[in-house]
Each structure stands twice: as structure tokens, then as C-alpha cells.
Amino acid sequence: MKKIDLHIHTLRTGSDSDFAFSLDAFKRYVTDAAIDVAAITNHNVFDSSQFRLIQQEIPAQVFPGIEINLLSGHLLLISDGADMASFEAKCAQVSIKIRNATDSITVEELKAIFGDLSEYLLIPHYDKSPAVRGAEFTALLPYFSAGEVDSTKKFVRTIRDDEKLCPVLFSDARMKEGVTELPVRQTFIDCGEVSLPAIKSCLKDKGKVFLSRQDGNNLFQVFEDGQHISTGLNVILGSRSSGKTYTLDRLSEAFKRVKYIRQFDLVQTSEEDDEKRFNSEVQRTRGRFVDEYLSGFRSIIDVVSKVEMDKDDRDISEYVTTLLKSAAEVDRRDAFSRVKLYDELEFSISSNDGLKELIASVIHLIENTEYRSVIEAHVQLASLRSLAVDLIQRFWAKADKDRNRKYVNSIIKDVKDRLRMRTAATRVESVDMYEIALNKRRVSRFNEIVLALQTEGVIFDEPVQGFRIVASKGPFTQASEMSAAIKRQAAFREALAVYNNPYAFLQVLKNHEKLEGSDIHRLFVKITYRIINKDGSDVSGGERSEFRLLQEIKDAQNYDMLLLDEPESSFDNKFLNSDVNAIIKNISGGMPVIVVTHNNNVGASISPDYVLYAQKSIEDGQKRYRLFSGYPTDKQLVCVDGTAVSSHDILLNSLEAGTYAYDGRRRIYEAVEN
Amino acid sequence: MRMMAEGGSMKLLRIEDHLGQFLTEDGSYHAIDEITKDALLWIMEKVLDSAGELDPYEDEKIKNQAHQVVYKSIYSNLKALEDRRQEFIDESERLYLEDYKKYIEDASQQGGAADTASRRH
Numbered sequence: 149m150k151k152i153d154l155h156i157h158t159l160r161t162g163s164d165s166d167f168a169f170s171l172d173a174f175k176r177y178v179t180d181a182a183i184d185v186a187a188i189t190n191h192n193v194f195d196s197s198q199f200r201l202i203q204q205e206i207p208a209q210v211f212p213g214i215e216i217n218l219l220s221g222h223l224l225l226i227s228d229g230a231d232m233a234s235f236e237a238k239c240a241q242v243s244i245k246i247r248n249a250t251d252s253i254t255v256e257e258l259k260a261i262f263g264d265l266s267e268y269l270l271i272p273h274y275d276k277s278p279a280v281r282g283a284e285f286t287a288l289l290p291y292f293s294a295g296e297v298d299s300t301k302k303f304v305r306t307i308r309d310d311e312k313l314c315p316v317l318f319s320d321a322r323m324k325e326g327v328t329e330l331p332v333r334q335t336f337i338d339c340g341e342v343s344l345p346a347i348k349s350c351l352k353d354k355g356k357v358f359l360s361r362q363d364g365n366n367l368f369q370v371f372e373d374g375q376h377i378s379t380g381l382n383v384i385l386g387s388r389s390s391g392k393t394y395t396l397d398r399l400s401e402a403f404k405r406v407k408y409i410r411q412f413d414l415v416q417t418s419e420e421d422d423e424k425r426f427n428s429e430v431q432r433t434r435g436r437f438v439d440e441y442l443s444g445f446r447s448i449i450d451v452v453s454k455v456e457m458d459k460d461d462r463d464i465s466e467y468v469t470t471l472l473k474s475a476a477e478v479d480r481r482d483a484f485s486r487v488k489l490y491d492e493l494e495f496s497i498s499s500n501d502g503l504k505e506l507i508a509s510v511i512h513l514i515e516n517t518e519y520r521s522v523i524e525a526h527v528q529l530a531s532l533r534s535l536a537v538d539l540i541q542r543f544w545a546k547a548d549k550d551r552n553r554k555y556v557n558s559i560i561k562d563v564k565d566r567l568r569m570r571t572a573a574t575r576v577e578s579v580d581m582y583e584i585a586l587n588k589r590r591v592s593r594f595n596e597i598v599l600a601l602q603t604e605g606v607i608f609d610e611p612v613q614g615f616r617i618v619a620s621k622g623p624f625t626q627a628s629e630m631s632a633a634i635k636r637q638a639a640f641r642e643a644l645a646v647y648n649n650p651y652a653f654l655q656v657l658k659n660h661e662k663l664e665g666s667d668i669h670r671l672f673v674k675i676t677y678r679i680i681n682k683d684g685s686d687v688s689g690g691e692r693s694e695f696r697l698l699q700e701i702k703d704a705q706n707y708d709m710l711l712l713d714e715p716e717s718s719f720d721n722k723f724l725n726s727d728v729n730a731i732i733k734n735i736s737g738g739m740p741v742i743v744v745t746h747n748n749n750v751g752a753s754i755s756p757d758y759v760l761y762a763q764k765s766i767e768d769g770q771k772r773y774r775l776f777s778g779y780p781t782d783k784q785l786v787c788v789d790g791t792a793v794s795s796h797d798i799l800l801n802s803l804e805a806g807t808y809a810y811d812g813r814r815r816i817y818e819a820v821e822n
Numbered sequence: 823m824r825m826m827a828e829g830g831s832m833k834l835l836r837i838e839d840h841l842g843q844f845l846t847e848d849g850s851y852h853a854i855d856e857i858t859k860d861a862l863l864w865i866m867e868k869v870l871d872s873a874g875e876l877d878p879y880e881d882e883k884i885k886n887q888a889h890q891v892v893y894k895s896i897y898s899n900l901k902a903l904e905d906r907r908q909e910f911i912d913e914s915e916r917l918y919l920e921d922y923k924k925y926i927e928d929a930s931q932q933g934g935a936a937d938t939a940s941r942r943h
Contacts, residue, residue: 444921451918465859471895475855475888491895496902498909502916576895581903582910585866589914593922600926 149361150342153334154187154213154271155224155296155318158198163191163217163249167324169198171205174323177330178208180372185342187226189213192246194239196232209342211269214239217252220285221278224296225262226269228344238262255287265291269348274313275302294351298333299405299708300359300368301739304379307354307365314354329402330372336361366757368740370399374788375775378758381736384744385802386762391773392744395762396711399742407707409700411714411744423692438619438675441607445597446669452594453658453668457651460584467579474574485573489563495553496582503543510536591651598650601673614727615687615695616680623647624674633670638662643671694727701731709740716747729754746802761785761798834865834874835897840885842893845874854892862896869904870911876900 158169178186186208188199194214203210212235213226227235241261245253259265270288272280274295280288295313297303298320306315319331338356339346350356359368360376367376386392393411400408484490513523514532523529568575602623609618624630624647627640638660646652650672657668679687679695687695697715704710715728733754735741743754761776776785776793784792834845835854842854847864868874879897884890903910 444918444924448918448921461859464862468857468859468862471892472855472857475891478887478891491891493895493898493902496906498906499913502909502912579899581866581899582906585870585903585910586913590917593914593917597918597922597925 149336149358150184150339151182151334151336151361152185152316152347153181153183153319153321153331154185154211154226154269154316155189155215155320156186157190157215157320157322158188158202159190159193159195161191161193162247164322167322169323170325170327171202171323173325173327174202174206177321177323177327178206181330181332181334183208183334185209185211185347187211187213187224189215189224189226191215191249192217192239192251193243194236196236199232211344213269214242216242216258217246217249218258218280218284219252219254220282221280222273223258223280223288224269224271225265226271226344228267255284258288269293269344269351271296271316274315275306293348294357299403300379301708303359303368304365305738307357314351314357316351316357317359332369332372332402334369335359370402376777377740377742377760378756379740380757381733381754382740382742382758382760383754383756384742384760384762385746385798387802390762390764391775392762393713394773395760395775396713396742396744399709399711403709405708406711407700407704407709408711409697409704409713409715412717413700413713437608442669442673445601445672448594448597449654449669452590452651452654455587455590455651457587457591460587463577463579464584466577470574470576474576477574481573482571484567484571487563487567489560490567490571490573491576492560492564494557494560494578496580497550497553497557500543500546500550503539503546507536507539507543510539594654595650598672607675612695612699614682614698615691618678618680620676620678621673622676624671629674630671633674634663634667636662636667640671698727698731701728701735704735704741705738707739710735710742712741712743714744714746716745756780759785759795759798761793761802763793832868832874834868834876835893835900836877837880837883837893840883842884842886842889844896854889854896855886857892857896865900866903869900870907872907876904 156174157164158174160167160169177183186206188194188202188210192214194212196212199210199212211226212229212232213224216223216225229235238261242253245251245257253261262268265288268291270291271294272285272288272292274280274297276296276298292313294316295306297306297315297317300317303315303317306312316335317333318335319333321327321331336358337347337350338358339350359365359379363376365379368379369376384392384395396408400406510532513527514529514536516523523532601621604622605620607619607621609616624633624644627644630640630644631637639662643653643656643660646656653672654668657663657671663671679692681687681691701710701712710732712732732741732743736757742760743756757779759778759780763774763776765772765774774787774789774791776787776791776798778785778795780795782795785795785798786792832845836843836845836851838851843851844854844857844861844865845851845868846861852861865874869876876897878901879894881890884893
């Protein structure tokens with residue numbers, strides 16, 4: 149079995165943060181982590197003199213390589229190193245084309261530079277950002293031996309999927325000065341000889357690629373000292389202050405995308421605070437649903453906000469006043485105001501939207517293939533085509549007419565303006581009756597919609613893990629509720645006074661100094677959430693914690709590792725047994741889960757894949773923390789330093805408060821049973 | 823000047839005795855030069871609802887020059903509106919239709935559900 153890390157950086161490039169290469173750090177890494185095969189893959193550059201130095205000094209097989217920016221993502225290209233000069237020359241061509249982090253080369257350019265790609269080992273960023281995707285991925289697929297992923301979870305998920313490339317996990321580390329923790333992301337391959345063709349053929353067989361030297365893909369290394377844990381469910385046992393939480397903290401630091409549910413995180417502190425926090429959490433997580441529910445309303449507000457009823461009212465008023473005044477002055481009309489065009493109205497031009505939609509619908513009918521037979525059973529395609537042609541001709545005709553009318557309008561306007569400058573007669577203001585009438589409809593429909601929105605009712609009722617989240621809507625009754633809805637303090641007394649007239653209410657909100665446009669749609673209807681338990685009543689404090697735990701655990705699916713510190717701190721055994729255990733077990737099927745516990749309901753009933761035992765001892769006056777680990781069926785749990793403890797003793801002491809107590813309890817249960 | 827509307831189809835604007843006249847909500851006719859903003863708004867609504875007719879403007883039929891000016895302007899405006907009536911109906915029906923259905927039907931369903939629930943109790 150060979151341990152390989154084929155993604156290592158030794159040069160600072162435009163794609164890296166600043167670092168100074170350290171040969172010593174590289175040596176220490178290769179030695180301490182027992183790396184058998186390494187590859188130097190700097191961003192878009194290869195330096196043969198540095199490579200030769202590394203090759204001489206590093207006690208491992210080292211291959212020359214390069215990490216290349218393609219348009220969609222990064223690609224590792226590794227050479228066998230037989231013709232170093234030629235490889236360096238090719239890489240130099242990449243360096244010329246890619247000068248900074250945003251430059252890239254195409255697949256064609258890649259092929260033009262490197263020639264036959266099958267002579268190299270090609271590994272794309274696969275389930276790792278930035279991943280090679282789309283056409284680039286397809287074009288290079290025949291040359292890929294494996295795909296790089298960036299977490300154990302993704303490795304396990306990918307290796308189980310027959311459709312996927314073989315995954316590899318590499319450090320992608322910078323060999324720099326001052327490294328404290330050595331990388332633990334490497335891959336093992338079942339390969340005797342270390343040559344590029346041998347590695348390539350190994351990687352093409354998923355049965356020869358592993359996360360650990362001895363335990364296949366069941367275990368993976370988490371700490372530099374060689375400590376492994378399961379890729380499934382791990383339980384950490386140990387007495388108080390033995391280093392259990394410390395272990396979780398270290399894991400949380402060592403890995404990315406870790407969901408860490410700390411001890412007492414979910415425990416109720418004060419009833420009021422807890423309820424507030426709980427509600428705001430539920431609102432945050434369900435907010436998206438409500439946003440979606442209100443999204444249509446939001447766009448209505450955008451339109452209605454532009455309606456100015458006051459202005460419409462003024463316009464019509466001015467029209468009537470100026471018209472009557474002008475009529476009264478009719479005797480005094482001069483040569484200019486008597487010109488016919490002086491009183492001429494501009495052409496009213498209707499919108500094309502209805503016709504456009506109609507044409508689009510007919511074309512939709514013509515082009516739809518899914519329901520072609522149903523459509524043709526009722527209408528002939530030829531009729532639809534001629535209908536479309538007819539409508540489109542009308543559209544063109546209307547467009548022509550509109551263009552002419554607009555032109556005439558501009559002439560009328562120009563003539564009127566010139567006449568007005570010369571006459572003393574009153575100018576009759578123009579009025580757009582169509583728009584005014586439509587605005588009235590807009591407002592009345594808006595009012596209708598708002599009043600319907602404010603009717604008490606349930607927006608959604610969603611079952612979630614034995615509870616139900618119910619979101620209800622209704623009217624606001626207090627200014628404080630409105631502040632809460634936008635999560636900001638603002639005065640709403642004035643607005644509330646006209647709350648029953650939605651359009652007037654909107655005007656007050658529009659002029660409100662402290663409101664932003666994005667707040668307004670939240671202030672028309674009050675949305676409240678209730679979490680209801682199995683009996684149909686509001687949840688208690690304890691149930692709230694349970695609900696939150698279940699939600700947090702469910703959320704863990706979006707991460708690469710789940711750490712759970714003493715979930716029993718605030719839950720009863722029945723709940724742990726029935727719900728929590730099942731969910732934890734389920735999640736651990738897809739990602740590493742590490743649970744610290746004292747509780748036998750969690751620790752033993754959950755049937756972990758791997759058991760760890762944390763122990764603190766004082767040796768030579770110094771505190772020393774050890775982790776012992778093994779499979780649940782192992783007789784002994786073993787520490788990386790070679791010491792061991794009895795699994796049986798650990799389980800009894802940690803979970804059952806010792807043999808004596810356990811026997812006592814067992815006798816009591818037996819007595820009750822008899 | 824007030825005249826009551828007579829039977830038959832309702833005239834919103836009419837020319838009677840060489841005078842321009844308009845109809846008001848109470849069913850009476852008034853001289854066109856007495857028209858107000860509110861009266862005009864009411865007639866606009868009626869035009870859009872196809873709830874009446876407009877006597878076309880003709881120079882010779884109206885003697886009073888002031889009436890000519892007012893009648894002609896108002897008639898032209900209302901005629902333009904009448905010509906776009908179908909477009910107006912289509913457009914107002916489409917107005918927020920999707921959301922209108924979603925929220926209003928939602929509310930009526932909720933009401934229905936609440937009724938059923940209260941009956942059950």
C-alpha cells in the first residue's frame with residue numbers, strides 16, 4: 149500500500165497567498181506522514197531547478213507536475229519526469245498564457261502544448277472548487293485517471309458511485325515555514341511498483357484506492373499523530389475533563405465545513421429568551437418560504453408604488469378647469485387659438501402587450517412537442533400557423549400605424565406649442581383618461597388583494613420530524629409587531645391609523661424616513677409561526693430544544709463532518725432513543741459523525757462504527773491526554789503510542805457508571821421483571 | 823340647467839336643443855359647461871363599463887361656442903377611451919391575475935376551512 153499526495157505547492161504564484169517555500173517543512177511532512185509518492189503541482193508554472201533540489205532531498209518518489217487553470221476549473225497534470233527539459237518548456241508555454249489567477253487556457257491550447265495527453269496523469273478538481281465542468285470535462289474525460297475531492301465525505305460518496313471517477317484526496321498544501329499541523333489529506337493505493345503508469349492503472353480501479361492503510365475506507369486519518377476515526381459514526385467516551393471536548397475542538401479546527409453542535413448549545417436558558425431565539429431561528433429558516441409566498445405581492449407593490457392617485461386627480465381637475473375657462477373665453481379667441489390643431493388631441497396609442505402575448509401563445513402551441521398529438525387532435529397545425537401569420541401581420545400593421553400616429557402626435561404637439569406661445573387664450577391641459585382609469589383599477593385590485601392577504605389564515609403547515617411548523621397570516625394590530633417584522637425599530641403609529649386603507653397605508657410607508665423599499669411588502673401582513681407538538685398544542689421548552697436539535701442535525705447534511713457534544717445534556721432518553729439516534733445513524737451513512745457522550749442510550753444503543761476513549765493522566769507531574777480507539781467489537785482500544793485499554797471496562801465505566809452500578813441496576817431490572 | 827334622462831339607451835353625453843349636455847349619477851342632465859371633475863370621472867367609468875352612449879360631436883348641432891369647445895374636447899377624450907375599451911378590459915383583467923388568484927382564492931379557501939373547523943367544534 150502506497151500513501152500518495154499528488155497535489156503539493158512549493159512556489160508562490162498569483163493564485164496563492166504569500167508564502168516562503170521551506171524544504172525542511174516538506175521533508176518533515178514526507179517523513180512524519182510517511183508519504184511514499186508526491187507530486188509538485190504549482191499554479192501554471194514548473195521550476196525544474198527547484199524540482200531537482202526537492203527530488204534529491206525528499207525521501208519519497210516525487211513527480212513533476214503543474215496545476216493548470218482551465219476556463220471552468222483547475223487541472224493537475226503530472227509527468228513521469230523522463231524528459232524534464234521538454235516538460236519544463238511545455239509548462240513555460242502555460243506560464244506565458246496564464247499570468248494571473250483569472251487567466252486560463254482552452255482544451256485545444258492544452259492539447260497543442262502537451263501533445264498526447266495520455267502520456268500524463270490527469271486529475272481534475274472534481275468535487276472540489278473550482279471544478280472542471282461541462283464541455284471541458286467531457287473533452288478531457290478519456291484522459292482522466294481520477295478526480296480530486298476535498299473531504300472524506302465526498303471521497304466516500306464518490307467511491308461508492310459507479311458512475312463517478314475514482315476520487316483522490318490530496319493535501320493541496322503549501323510547503324512553507326512555520327507549519328504547525330501537518331496535512332492529513334492523502335490517498336492510499338494498492339500498488340507495488342511506483343511508476344506513473346502503475347499509479348494510473350491503480351487509480352482506474354476503485355478497489356485499489358483507499359482512505360487508510362489498513363482499514364480501507366472505514367477509517368481516515370484526522371490528526372498528524374496518526375489518529376484515525378471512522379468515516380461513519382464515532383462515539384467518544386471518557387470521564388469529565390478527559391479531553392473529549394478538546395478532541396472535538398481540534399477536529400473542528402483541522403477540517404473545513406464542519407457542523408459543530410456544542411454542549412448545551414440547545415439547552416433552554418430562560419423561557420422568554422429561549423422562545424424569542426427559537427422563533428427568530430424558525431423565521432430565519434422558513435423565511436425563504438415566506439419570501440416566496442410574498443414575492444408576487446412584492447412586485448404588485450412595485451407597480452402600485454408608482455401610481456399617484458393625487459396627481460391623477462390634479463390632472464383631471466386641471467383639465468376640466470382649463471377647458472371650462474377656455475370655453476368661457478371663446479369669444480376672445482384670436483387667429484392662433486382658432487387654428488383647428490390648437491384644440492386637437494394627440495392620438496392615444498394602445499399597448500402591444502396583449503397581442504405580443506397572444507402571438508407567443510400560438511407559437512408555443514405550434515412548437516410544443518410534448519403534447520403535439522393532443523394539440524393536433526383539436527387544431528390543425530396548419531391552421532395554427534396561419535393564425536400566427538395573421539396575428540404577426542396585424543402586429544406589424546399596428547406597429548406601422550402606431551409609428552405614424554406617434555409621428556403625427558409629435559407634429560401636433562409642436563404646432564400646439566408654437567400656437568400657444570403666440571396666443572393669450574387659456575391652454576387646455578391634456579389628460580390621459582386611459583391611464584387614470586387603469587390606475588384606479590390598479591389601486592382597487594391592490595386594496596382587494598391586501599385585504600385578502602390580511603384575512604386570518606394558515607400559509608403553510610409543514611410536518612418536521614414529529615412536530616409541525618405552522619405559519620399563519622393576519623393583520624398587524626400593534627406598531628411593535630411591525631417593527632419586529634422588519635427587525636428594526638421604526639415609528640408606525642401614523643401608518644397604522646390608515647392600515648385599513650392599503651393604498652393610503654402604502655403612501656405613508658413610502659414617505660417613511662426609516663424604511664427601505666425592500667421592507668415595505670413585509671408590513672402589510674403579519675406572519676407568525678407556531679411549532680405544534682404531536683398533541684396539537686404549542687411546544688414546551690424541552691420540546692423546543694428537541695426540535696432545534698433535530699433541525700441542527702438535519703442541517704448537518706450540508707456540511708462535511710458533524711460533531712455533537714453530549715446531546716444528552718438536555719434531552720430525555722426516550723427522545724434520544726427514538727429520534728436523535730435514528731437521525732444520527734442515518735447521517736453517518738453519508739459523512740463522518742463524532743458524538744461525545746456519557747449516556748448509554750446514545751453510546752451503546754446507537755451501535756457506533758468506531759469507539760474512541762479520551763483519558764487524562766498525570767505523568768511526571770505533566771498532564772497527558774490520550775485517545776484510545778477501536779472497533780466496537782475489538783477487545784482492546786489502542787492509542788497511537790501503542791498503549792491499550794480494555795473495551796469492556798471502558799464501556800461499563802463510561803456508560804454504566806462502572807461494573808458495580810451496572811450489576812446493581814441489572815439485578816433491579818431482573819427483580820422487577822420476575 | 824337640469825333635465826331628467828329619458829327612457830331608452832342611456833346617453834352619457836348628448837346634444838339636445840343645440841346644447842351639449844352630460845349625465846350625472848342621479849340621472850339628471852346638465853349643461854356641458856357645468857361639468858366637474860367628479861362628474862367626468864363617473865362618465866369615464868360608465869364608458870369603460872359600456873353603460874351608455876356618446877352623441878358624436880358635430881359643429882352644426884351645437885350653437886353655443888363655449889359648449890362646442892367643451893363638448894368637442896370631452897367627447898374626443900371619451901371616444902378615445904371607448905375605442906380602447908376592450909384593451910382596457912383585457913389589461914385590467916390581467917392585472918396581477920396570478921397573484922390575485924393566489925391570495926384571494928387562498929383567503930376564501932382559508933375562510934372555508936375555518937368555517938368547517940368551527941362547525942366541527
